[in-house]
Amino acid sequence: MPQAAETQFHLLDKSWTLKRFPARKNDPLRAWDAADELLLQEVMGRIQSEQKVLIVNDSFGAISTVLADFKPHWISDSFISQQACKQNLALNQLSENLISWDNAQAWPKQKFDWVLIKLPKSHAQLEDQLYRLRDCIHKNTQIIACAMSKNLHTQSIKLFEKLIGSSHTSLAQKKARLLFAKAEQLEHKDSPYPKSYQLSQYRLEVFNHAAVFSQQKLDIGTAFLLENFPENHNYKNIVDLGCGNGLLGIRAAQLHPEARIDFYDESQAAIASAKLNVQHNNLSDDRLSFHLSNCLDGADVSSADLVLNNPPFHQQHSISGHIAKQMFQQSKKVLKPGGELWVIANRHLGYHKDLDNIFGGHKLVKSNSKFVILKARK
Template sequence: MPQLAETEFHFQERSWTLKRFPFRKHDTLRAWDAADELLLQEVASKIRHDQTVLIVNDGFGALATTLAEFQIHWLNDSYISTEACRQNLQDNDHDENQFHWHNSLDWPDTSFDWVLIKLPKSHAQLEDQLYRLKSCLHADSKIIASAMSKNLHSQSIKLFEKLIGETHTSLAKKKARLLFAKAEHIEAAESPYPKQYSLEAYQLEVFNHAAVFSQQKLDIGTAFLLENFPKGNNAEKIIDLGCGNGLLGLRAAQLFPEADIEFYDESYSAIASAQLNAEQNHLMSKRLRFVHGDCLDQASDNSADLILNNPPFHQQHSISSHIAKQMFRQSWKTLKKGGELWVVANRHLGYHKDLQAIFGNHHIVQSNSKFVILKAQKNR
């Protein structure tokens, strides 16, 4: 049986209760990693109470909770990470209202003495963040990033050197490393994001903010579902679940002109990209609704006729199937009787077993050597 994750984080003779979000009783993954510990060891005794701190990409709030006594601005692209941080602050008797909260497209308009960054998985997201960070620096700002060694790549170091200044890294400790950058290139510069490409086959211009998956081309899973899109369905309400840039929902808007279309994602950048794509392709209307949240938590039960889903199998740097399973369970609740969930996924993930367990049925719509499109219907 897998070992359950510890929830008590001990540091400098103090301890905090830290949990991942959404909380799972039998979770095997901790809410912090060795990169968090190494970064805290470096800065916790050096930050003064009169100094300002910007924390970026703090996965579940471990950095924020541990450093809550300081003047913190907290920035993240993820709704789930934000809710985790808020919950961990509350669980450790900290006032979340003392924090300044920001998302990836709403950066603070002040400069900081300390900038603490957990390196994101996406190179594009890091590039966008460093462009935006420039206006938050002064000549004496201290910029420190942390990552597990396997996730700290040479291209990340080159980005810091190009956009921020002289950069060096620490020795590895518990398979984690720190990156130190000097605030040398602090003149304001515009981020090159969102990026744009054309999908002529569907008469769509596609715009992607930096944190959205598959920046400059159509990802092959979405392409496969677009090629095998539902037909002959008299759907009145369609949901693009985990919408990313919203292409599945926008294709539905083209093919089902009378249907209401809802877009759900936990990424601020994803929802902003989906809205931008609806506007730029002249598909924006009162029929479209964009929801930033945790899967389908904000959806009404028994309300949808069709749900389209290209589920993630990562949460930050960790591979996990729990998000997909949550999406499937909530899809069953959200669908009307007779409604259908269409899922495109890598074949090896074996989602047909989960759909069979939840819906009592599944059907393979189409498959190739890499992907499979599965359909499940709510019959009860």
């Protein structure tokens, strides 16, 4: 059994309790990393009480919890990150009302004195965020980004220089670095996102906001499931779990015109993309619903005939199988007796073992050199 990670974060003469979300027994991963720590060391004692602070992409709320007394604005695409931050505020007897919770798809219309950014994994997401950031800065805004050194790429620095202003990086400490950017590009410029591509074989134009996985082309895992899609059952209630841009649910809506389709994702960009694709492809009606959620939290027990799932195996920069396992466990609860879970996954991930443990067995629907389609029945 893995050893539980440290939960006490110390800085100067203070300490905070910080945990990841959702909670896992003996979670070996901390709710902060050396990049968070380096950023907080840089700004603590420099921010003044009257200054306006914007925090972007705070992974599990460590930055926001430590700086909560400055009443920062918060922007993150991730519902799980937001829930983690609220949890950590509560653990430290801090009110969540100290934070202004802004939507990642609609940034606040005001200027900030400090902008603190945790670099996202996606280059496209960073590009979109920097376009939006130009409306939120003035010539004296202090802009500092942080990342583990392996995640701070030359491409990211060039993006800051192109869209914000001249930039430089700090020396590495504990394998983490800071990026400092001058606020020189202050004129509004529209983001190039969302972008779209055509899927003529399914009569669809697919739109993707910047934070969505494989946002410029159809990813090969989804393509493989679309080619081997469940068609021959009388499904009445279908769930697209971890829906991304909604393609699986939209295809289900095409093939099962009487079925109710529920789209679930923890990414604001994913839900926004799925809604846009439903509307643009003339599928919008009362039988389609969208849920920003941690997996299937809040879904009715024994309510679905079919769950479609392309599970992630990363949480931000960390590789982990716990999200897929949570998705499988919740799918079993949400499925009706006899209901089916269809999973598309890289074959090396070994999800068949989890399905056997949770459902008591599985069936291999189709495989190729890279992917497997697995089916489990409740």
